[in-house]
Amino acid sequence: MPFDDLRAYLKKLDETGDLVHVAQEVDWNEEMGAIGRRINEQGFPAVLFNNVKDYPNWRVAGGLMSAIRRVAVGMDLPSDASLQTLKAEFLKRAQNPIKPIIVKSGPCKENIILGDQVDLFSLPAPFIHAGDGGRYLCTWHINVTKDPDSDWVNWGMYRGMIQDRNKIGILINLNQHIGQMYYQKYEARNQPMEIAIAVGPEPMCTFAATTFFPPYVNEADMAGAMRGKPIELVRCETVDLYVPATSELVIEGKVYPKERMEEGPFGEYTGYRASDRALRPVVTVTAITHRNDPIFTMSCEGVPVTETHANMCISKSAQMERELRSRGLPITGVWFYPESAGALAVVATRVPYANVAATIAHNVFGSPAGFVLPLLIVVPDDVDPHSWKEVMHTLSTRCHPYKGIIRLEHETTNPLDPHFPLAERRLGMGAKAYFDCTWPVNWDKEEIPALTSFATAYSKETQEKVLKNWAAYGFPEK
Numbered sequence: 001m002p003f004d005d006l007r008a009y010l011k012k013l014d015e016t017g018d019l020v021h022v023a024q025e026v027d028w029n030e031e032m033g034a035i036g037r038r039i040n041e042q043g044f045p046a047v048l049f050n051n052v053k054d055y056p057n058w059r060v061a062g063g064l065m066s067a068i069r070r071v072a073v074g075m076d077l078p079s080d081a082s083l084q085t086l087k088a089e090f091l092k093r094a095q096n097p098i099k100p101i102i103v104k105s106g107p108c109k110e111n112i113i114l115g116d117q118v119d120l121f122s123l124p125a126p127f128i129h130a131g132d133g134g135r136y137l138c139t140w141h142i143n144v145t146k147d148p149d150s151d152w153v154n155w156g157m158y159r160g161m162i163q164d165r166n167k168i169g170i171l172i173n174l175n176q177h178i179g180q181m182y183y184q185k186y187e188a189r190n191q192p193m194e195i196a197i198a199v200g201p202e203p204m205c206t207f208a209a210t211t212f213f214p215p216y217v218n219e220a221d222m223a224g225a226m227r228g229k230p231i232e233l234v235r236c237e238t239v240d241l242y243v244p245a246t247s248e249l250v251i252e253g254k255v256y257p258k259e260r261m262e263e264g265p266f267g268e269y270t271g272y273r274a275s276d277r278a279l280r281p282v283v284t285v286t287a288i289t290h291r292n293d294p295i296f297t298m299s300c301e302g303v304p305v306t307e308t309h310a311n312m313c314i315s316k317s318a319q320m321e322r323e324l325r326s327r328g329l330p331i332t333g334v335w336f337y338p339e340s341a342g343a344l345a346v347v348a349t350r351v352p353y354a355n356v357a358a359t360i361a362h363n364v365f366g367s368p369a370g371f372v373l374p375l376l377i378v379v380p381d382d383v384d385p386h387s388w389k390e391v392m393h394t395l396s397t398r399c400h401p402y403k404g405i406i407r408l409e410h411e412t413t414n415p416l417d418p419h420f421p422l423a424e425r426r427l428g429m430g431a432k433a434y435f436d437c438t439w440p441v442n443w444d445k446e447e448i449p450a451l452t453s454f455a456t457a458y459s460k461e462t463q464e465k466v467l468k469n470w471a472a473y474g475f476p477e478k
């Protein structure tokens, strides 16, 4: 059964042992962030803070999808579902978009705050990391904006920092869909862009919003696809936009053309505070609505594994696998490593012709999920791309330290990417490299060193005998 709201998802996390309730008072100023950091760095369960200093009416949930097992629960699958199952399920569900339905009202309308009554400091926005530029209100939410020229309504997740009682600084990257709408359309035409920020909707909403679906795809339809049931939407109070009816909190507003305030810096998903404080667009808030006994949600970016990494690796890997296969490439698997903070992907392939790794790399870097990816490892099909143990061994032993590392200059990368000097980072002027771990096609068969492993170095009979007798030898089950 798909979840009807965030609360049903939290209940399920309770059942699977993936949620810790904190009764003790915690401070929104750094303490919640520091707890979130430890959760993400050390793989602890998600958290529900029931007693937040200064905010007796609010609870705060964190670390919801900062582990693949909690993404699996959100997809209504067993928490120990395999990576291959998650990818296959994502692709299967994505084939059947389900349009949302509009409802008259919903729990997110239980409290309505308008105009001068709006005060963003009444919300428990955490000061997440020491060194951040301010309190981050939007770190686990969806941003709803509408294309002025079509029926396209985009859902994305873009960070937002409190600037003032009614102003939020927002990071709008040029390459993201919200950037295409704002810079290329609204601002270019000198028009304000309406925006709705929904915090704490049903879990597949945030999942769909953070997936790289193509432009003109309505993520609401894809959230419906992911849960196998339409999302219920209600109209906003002050803007002509629709938000999930069960959202815990909705913030409505407008992004005016040319208005900029200093936003950042922020400890980001790369594991660093890599982009500087800079003039960035601003949301002027016109209304806040929220549920009774509301639950605010936050993520805690930084060193892996964070919400960004665990949440996005499944869809990116699955989409890349499908795309490379559809282009006729002989690949056998793809995995974007969450532990790499989105910087490294591994593709496994058959090697029917010379330099197949080059063709794969050009296709990976040329497709949406690989657009800003800096590093790629190409391994042969006897290696499981999902197994870091196997990939590490293969990279270390099969990649020619000179000829096997191919460096590409003048490539597009993310402005947050820590590899590059600040001036280049600001402009997204990057570089990429791929590591070719396939044996060269011009090596004789005898020249290729034989892999010495249990699976390759013994006859089937010996393997079966050893497996059959394992317990009899006196070894424990693993």
Ligand SMILES: Cc1cc2nc3c(=O)[nH]c(=O)nc-3n(C[C@H](O)[C@H](O)[C@H](O)COP(=O)(O)O)c2cc1C
Residues within 6 Å of the ligand: 139, 140, 154, 155, 156, 157, 158, 159, 160, 171, 172, 173, 175, 176, 177, 178, 209, 210, 211, 212, 213, 299, 307, 308, 309, 311
């Ligand atoms: C916790 C979290 C925070 C994110 N913050 C940002 C952000 O501040 N700016 C950004 O461009 N992308 C951010 N992303 C990634 C985008 O949400 C993601 O690329 C998504 O596909 C964007 O939607 P779009 O494809 O419709 O533009 C974040 C993702 C997560 C999971």
Ligand SMILES: [Mn+2]
Residues within 6 Å of the ligand: 154, 155, 156, 177, 213, 214, 215, 217, 219
């Ligand atoms: Mn989009």
